[in-house]
Amino acid sequence: MVRYGIIVSMLMAVLCCITACQQGPNSYLRTPRAVRFQPVRSPLVVRTVTKLAREVNIKVRIVPPNARSRRGSKPLNPRFITIHSTANHSPTSTAMQHSRALCNGAIRDRSWHFTVDQFMCVQNLPLTESAWHAGTPAGNYNSIGIEMCECENRGSNHFRTWDRTAKLTALLMRRYGINLRRVVPHYHWTRKNCPAPLLTNGRPGPKWAWFHSRIDYYYRCINQGQSFR
Template sequence: MPKITKDFIPVSQKKQRPGFRMNPKYITVHNTANSNKGADAEMHSRYLHNGAGGRTVGWHFTVDDKEIYQHLPTNENGWHAGDGNGNGNMKSIGIEICENSDGDFDKAVKNAQWLIKKLMKKHNISISNVVPHKHWTGKNCPRLLLGMWETFKDGIRNSKSTSIRESTKPSSKKYHSIVDYLKARGIDSSFNNRKRLAAKYGIKNYRGTASQNVALLNKLQRGSTVSSKPKSFKPGQRVTLKRSAVKYATGQHIPPRYLGKTYTIQQAKSDRVLLKELYSWVYKNDVQ
């Protein structure tokens, strides 16, 4: 059961979020046609948030082998079907399935089938209205599924619909349990990982006792709520991403190869900065 992260494109980005009201009657399936390593759901979310290279394009969900990102609410239209003001753009939910070469495509397809079944139920859409992008414009998309479209639809019919785990981006909410705090950030909350974090934050001989957990929680919350002690970062400023950084401010892991390097600040908010070269938000605490 994949996790759905709602990470909506700001309404001000009209090219990616046109904002016309929609009562969805169809679901349109796409492939990203991007087999590059790392071209996963999170990367496509960043792509849209960063203006999609100036293109007028936007869709509702991107699915990879591990997770699902939602970029638009399902009661607003997107630009993904290529049919102008036709039903593809104005009445269908657009789903991109990732094909990054470092991902498991079959698993991504299974996750998409699960999502589609859930959306069909929610919006009362029949399987005959689940269509490939090709249906609207003749485009060869989803390129990896057109040859097995009926099998793909069988997979939707047979998909197990289980309860939904949804999350929104971590907020600055105060948590009373270390496990809840970590889970909300998508961080491994196992004993071993808590032990590793405890060592990093100077808590010796971590055994998972209540007092150690409280101490660790306090240290972590202090660490990530820099807003109380704002550092001043300005767009254009060059900063180094600390080697101790673990996660982006949006919750995903930072690949180690990005650490210890210098980047340009594109935008700054109270607790985070947008690094231009990475198209990613990181906590101010994690740069210097």
């Protein structure tokens, strides 16, 4: 009886192993690693602006000029970068899906410049034009708005979305001469709990500091190791 039990346990172990192996090379996507929010201390991987832009994977899909979300918009004076998170957990709420909603008028009372998910970044507006995202005129007219997706599906990995956003932000800092202190959460303008996943008890805390450290890391990667704070 004991021997029978041992044989059954061995068979179960073999079966578990086979099942795990069948998940294939992308199985890590189903169990995203826990983010520890430790500041980045990795050695710099120097790259060109072009290389970093390629990593961000920017698709340009500008909202039609006659769309309601673009009516009456004023010129943008890009002195800040404002980070948002969509708080939309629908499995299909990807960057491209948000872009479609902006283009077809399903989203009409808000707008922003870039939408980022774990695979790509979609530019929705020209960077000469202000958008409606910050909740105050100062925030809207003086900042580039970036929305990070929060879609929840089998392969979702929010770390990748935050990391892609950090790369995009570093590129924009360099292009417009914006220092890291002017990379702000939506909270900065209105005290809204946004981007919620990167705030702590609704305010900038250790997670926000971690996000800043990633932006600073990528900025240094394209600027001979120099920070811009």
